[in-house]
Amino acid sequence: MRARCSRLVLRKPRPHSELLARGHAYSVAARPLLLGERRRNVSYLATRIRARRYARLRRFILIATLVLPVLGVGANITPAAATYHPGVYQWHSVYFPDGTYQGADKNQADFYTWSDGTESVSNLYAGISRGPYHPGTFMVYDNAWVLNYDGSTALYVNFYRTDCGLYCVWNQNIWSGWTTVYAQSQYSLMQHVIYWGCCRTASQPVMLLNWP
Amino acid sequence: MKKIMFPSVVGGATALLLAAVMLTGVDGGNVAARAQTATLSVASTAPTAGIVRKVARTIRSQTGKGLVIQDVVIGVNRLTIHYKATGISPIDFSNINADPTLAAQGPTLLRVAVDGRMLRTIEGTTSGETQSSTILGEEVLQWSGGVPHHFSVVVARIMGDRQAAFATDFDLK
Secondary structure (H helix, E strand, O other): HHHHHHHHHOOOOHHHHHHHHOOOOOOOOHHHHHEEEEEEEEHHHHHHHHHHHHHHHHHHHHHHHHHHHHHHHOOOOOOOOOEEEEEEEEEEEOOOOOEEEEEEEEEEEEEEEEEOOOEEEEEEEEEEEEEOOOOOOEEEEEEEEEOOOOOOEEEEEEEEOOOOOOOOOOEEEEEEEEEEEEEOOOOOOOOEEEEEEEEEOOOOOOEEEEEE | OOOOOOOOHHHHHHHHHHHHHHHHHHHHHHHHHHHHHHHHHHOEEEOOOOOOEEEEEEEEOOOOOOEEEEEEEEEEEEEEEEEEEEEEOOOOOOHHHHHHHHHOOOOOEEEEEEEEEEEEEEEEEEEHHHHOOOOOEEEEEEOOOOOOOOOEEEEEEOOEEOOOOOOOOOOOO
């Protein structure tokens, strides 16, 4: 009895050749298609499976997009704590070797510091204010850049401002947007190059190069 | 890890730039300065290099503003004073030259005498945050070398704020 049941339940499917031998007169592949029927070969089935899978994914993304903001989920995706530093500035005054004031330049940036050690910088402002001395002098604002704290460049602003003359004031936003600064060691947030040149006398020309 | 190229290494570039200025005039100098960008843009000064001597001198002005002279850095050819000031109302940067005194002398003015000798200022930096009245300052002065002892510091104004006026004397320990 046991052997019989076993024979009934566990019998292997008969091979196709055996079916043919028992009177099945057609093969599966050769069966003619019915009206409106598409051949469901292996590649067709794979396509259907993929399509169904992508449909599920799309549905999940749609639901997540609608539901998660309502639940407040996502607020913790960004680093937990941020401190906003609006208008962090530096004024830099430069003097001739005889002690007379030559002018000042300005750097300013808005940025967030995040709890993961990164900073998000949003704006760069630059300024030049020239004094009244030494008409033969010139000053150039050139190429602000934002550095990562390891010294590598996170953002390079190719901004060049030519000499604007004695008593001139130039002050403007030179870059808007966002860039991320990675903190690794002590380094200044932003640097730029200012060239100050002067030829006070023909016999004793003096050149100062300064950058914060 | 600041990359130091000032002033000795930059000297070569300075000479090139200076020569260009002398030969071509101011506008040509600008072009020359631009041409030097690739060389100089990787450099930064290290004005605070030297021996740090703590001062921690606190002064309060009659108008309620505060000044703390934090330390003095003694370099080979420069002295650097670091200070912190509170209650400062900076003028707008664009308005510096609207005031003839500020246009001629700069928005911040410190007069520093060391051992009875007035020192010339090389450069000065003030930094802060627009929403705060506290600023950090750095004043770099020419120094001929040696060990300074007695400092006399007169602050006429900070960032155009004339009420930020202080005077103090101190000895380095």
